Amino acid sequence: MNDERDDIAENELPHPDFRCGFVALAGRPNVGKSTLLNALIGFRLSIVSPRPQTTRHRILGIATSEAGQILYVDTPGLHRGAKRAMNRSLNRAVRSAISEVEVAAQVIEAGRWTDEDQALYEALAEQQVPRLLVINKVDLSKDKAALLPFVADLCEKHSFDAVHYVSALKRKGLDALTQDILTRLPVRAPIFGEDEITDRSERFLAAEMVREQLMLRLDQELPYATTVEIEQFNDRPDGVAEIHAVIWVERDGQKAIVIGQGGAQLKAIGTAARRHMERMFDRKVFLKLWVKVREGWVDDEAMLKQFGYTD
Ligand SMILES: Nc1nc2c(ncn2[C@@H]2O[C@H](COP(=O)(O)OP(=O)(O)OP(=O)(O)O)[C@@H](O)[C@H]2O)c(=O)[nH]1
The missing domain is CATH 3.30.300.20 (K homology (KH) domain)
Structure with a gap:
């Protein structure tokens, strides 16, 4: 990614406030990161299944609008106690993805905060970048007000720069999330063409x-x-x-x-x-x-x- 950033100066700013940067979508397996990525870029790019650990590769999803270009890094869920070589390589991929971004979005499931979420939070906290808490699957909570004490408790014990309630499946809350991300990205020319949706072949x-x-x-x-x-x-x-x-x-x-x-x-x-x-x-x-x-x-x-x- 560093090479890409070195090229940035060569592209022109479409307007003086155009934003562009990398955002990690991090979260434990099965919280809905891939579904969220697909919803954010408006294309079914990252594979989704009801099984945990579907995502094995780091995938860049590109969303370009008038306001800016957001480069989402969909990371494989962090695997705890990884013994097999594949799991170890996944964990390395997550750590390296997190270290290259300008904003980190930690995706969790509404109403659940597990040890794995905590481990990921601690890995993210090592990076000096804004951290957003993205509470996904809010469509599954019948009583939305019941989520408030859960979130209040989380925010008391952890430091997040913002909290967003979304449903990746129903495409709810995504505009506010996108707006918030854009304001946290640097003014910078787009790295990819406006029609590109991924860096993958x-x-x-x-x-x-x-x-x-x-x-x-x-x-x-x-x-x-x-x-x-x-x-x-x-x-x-x-x-x-x-x-x-x-x-x-x-x-x-x-x-x-x-x-x-x-x-x-x-x-x-x-x-x-x-x-x-x-x-x-x-x-x-x-x-x-x-x-x-x-x-x-x-x-x-x-x-x-x-x-x-x-x-
Ligand atoms: N009800 C509901 N289900 C969702 C939502 N987002 C994702 N899901 C479901 O959750 C499951 C896991 O979604 P994925 O997007 O594969 O999750 P992931 O976090 O990328 O999973 P890994 O690949 O294991 O890292 C799928 O069955 C999705 O349909 C949501 O907003 N609401």
């Missing part, structure tokens, strides 16, 4: 879209033993994007489950992922999926590097 997004379907369709622990590698991403002369992806699993038994009876599961995964890709990439997609076994990839730093989990 289509290749990366394609892998994420297959992974989203694995998260949604497979039971229990299985999604956590899978990852997706794009072996080929070709734009054919007929305008179709031809994408070949490998779903890596840890064991033969898992492979059978991902493929399903007569290949039905794999077909459903492929169809849903392809539809999503076609919407996002705005062209026809030919998606071919393979399932392959690689024992112990979750614990192997070299494989994690190959699959893009470490920088």
Whole structure:
């Protein structure tokens, strides 16, 4: 990100009060960070599932308006007691994301403050940047007034620069949050073009879209033993994007489950992922999926590097 900042001087300020900067969306797994990011940029960029720990990568979501350009960093939830190599690499990713931003937004669930929220708060407190408390999922609280003592207690014990009540799902409270963030960002020219929504490649997004379907369709622990590698991403002369992806699993038994009876599961995964890709990439997609076994990839730093989990 530092390189990007060095380039900033080359772009022109659209007007004298144009703001631009990086904002971390931090929070423990499953509080709704990815849903919030998607709502803030108005595009389904980050994958969402009801399972915790869906997000494995740091993703930049770009929201450009008349007033400014906000660069949201969606971080994987901080994993406590991370023993496996993948969890350790997630924790590193969170720490490095937090250290590069101008504003940190800690996302929590309405009415809940857990040990993990506290651990993240302490990690954020080490940074000298404004901290916003974003209370998400307020749509789930029937009695909104009941939230007030919870928030009063939190604010007495912690130091936040502002508190926002939002529902990422229902898109409530987002304008006020955006306004507040903008006022805290420096006057600075935009870093990205106004049509850009992410710094991630289509290749990366394609892998994420297959992974989203694995998260949604497979039971229990299985999604956590899978990852997706794009072996080929070709734009054919007929305008179709031809994408070949490998779903890596840890064991033969898992492979059978991902493929399903007569290949039905794999077909459903492929169809849903392809539809999503076609919407996002705005062209026809030919998606071919393979399932392959690689024992112990979750614990192997070299494989994690190959699959893009470490920088
Ligand atoms: N009712 C309600 N549900 C929400 C809201 N925001 C997110 N959710 C749900 O919460 C679940 C988790 O959302 P994600 O956006 O994947 O959460 P995350 O914090 O990115 O999770 P990780 O990927 O584990 O870090 C999904 O089922 C969402 O639909 C909200 O405002 N209201």
